[in-house]
Amino acid sequence: MSVEMQDIHLIFMMPEILVAVMAMALLLLSAWTHKGGSGVVHWMTAMTIIAVILVIRVGEGSGSTFGGQFVTDAVSRYMKVLICLGMVLPIIMSRDYIRTHDMDGGEYHVVAMFAMLGGMIMASSGGFVILYLGLELMSLSFYVLAAWRRDSGFSGEAGLKYFVLGSVASGLLLYGISMIYGAVGATGFKEVAAFLGTPDGHGSQLAALGVVLVLVGMGFKVAAAPFHMWAPDVYQGAPTPVTAFMSVMPKIAAFAALFRILFDVFAPVHAQWGPMVQLLAILSMGVGAFAGLVQTNLKRLLAYSSIGHVGYILIGLVANTPEGMQGVMVYLTIYLFMTVGVFGIMVAFDRQGLGEEISDYQGAAHKQPLMAFVMAMFMFSMAGIPPLAGFVGKLSIFMAAVKAGMVPLAVAGVLFSAVSAFYYLKVVKVMYFDPPVAESKMFFSGGGLLVVTLSFILICVWGVLPGDLMAWTESSVKAWH
């Protein structure tokens, strides 16, 4: 056995290196400055992530390094931009929240950056080992972030629940990976794909077991039903900006990894994973649509709503076509801005300890007509009502399913989204037709206003003119392989 150093091209991983180095630098900065310095850490985090987005955008072509363990291409770069946006937008809007809830201290931002780094590593993973490590880096950071609010018992409960159930999911994923390793004798995506392509690998039951367990593990991480039990409690208990991270970023990272796993590695055994993902999609849409109906807490409602959205996105994976992949990317982009926008409004409401219950929004239209209008638009968009962007996302997913010959699945999706429209409209009804409650006021910080306005504009523009979004995702998908 000879020792040989691999090809290392660090230029491909500049964004990741930048994030890791800046996170550690900010950790030192926050250790040396006292509380007063955390404002500096906050804005430096935001600026770093924006810089990282620019660095990602500069990259072009595709390449791999560390013996294929790190892979970069147009799709992974697109997903990484989304991951960065899913982190930076909640950070920009949450300065006030962090200060008033005693979550200050630069470590919050450092851990958030490491979560983002984990997501980016997942999106660029070229083997199961590094996929698992990226996932674990991201999950561990989120366990910590969920428990960050010391003044709330719910936050600690959320952190612990997330940790225990997330560990079980990681265990299942790892178990699946070990089965695949047992069958293939390697963990790199290329080797596994090559093995599954042979008749020997096609019929390997051990590899099939590995595929199932990997899917279950990833299903836990994206909160797809029936592995969604943790989501409502964790979303409700975690601090609102953290819920905003959690409901967007891990899903984008997990879907970026699923692209590679399902479309590349497990492509030869599509007959095995196709029906399973289909089942996950239908169950998720069902749970999201029906369990959301009885919620009174807005965060729990959004948790069930996100389970439903994951169901729609999974349809794009089942389609197993370039259109399906593009649909997933479009949907995730729009989902990112809708969710961040709603959470931006919730954070602005929070100064008085309000904003988490739907009843807090009673009659908001009479006192704050502009805010109520924006919130209503986000709700319409989530329900998928044209001419807002949420409709475009659903349309591209359903079209892909129809093109792939999965008409029943698309019909089921339409029906479930009609059911779920009920609870989105309930929020609108509470704001517009219920008598106002006393003393509710919004305090938008500059950052919060910026994020909500940006999300609102994009939701409206993409609803009517989705051309540039479509063009960008299509060019990324074309460059796949």
Place this chain on the structure above:
Amino acid sequence: MTVADIIFYLFATLAVLAALGVVGSRNPVHSVLFLVLTFFSTAGLFVLIGAEFLAAVLVMVYMGAVAILFLFVVMMLDVDFARLRRESVRYLPLGLTVGFVMFVELGFMVAHHHWDKAVSGLDTVNNTLAIGQVLYTRYLYPFEVASLILLVALIGAVALTHRERKRVHRQDIAKQLARTKEDAVELRKVASGEGA
């Protein structure tokens, strides 16, 4: 049956019995001690298949650090294990059913597989050397990411448990050292018979 076989069955039986002891014993401290025994028997199994590095890691990390940490947690936290156990009995039938089904399924799959994908190269060097050869070369990138995970665990543990409490009297050494006789001690002459 060779000597190695006998030792294998000894360690394997011990591992299973000790694992049952972890779940079944009434006293949580006994559970942790049974856990140590499980780790030890498993380390014995690793030695038997020639994986001496894994055996050493299991003894040092799991027995030396993880199990002892568990022991601290069990002793320091006031958890009512009797109540937890009563509640868990309710879910026992369901848990056993699910566990049995999974055991049969996994056993079937694993037993029917031809385990022919051996890692090459282990016939020339021992496995400690083999791990050393690839850890910083082929697996450099995963190794670095793993170190970041440990860093996050470290930050998280400190950030979640350390908090500045107001209204708590802390020792401030700089302040203590800065005190002088002049601002701490006051000497007064009290006429005899008038002091309180």
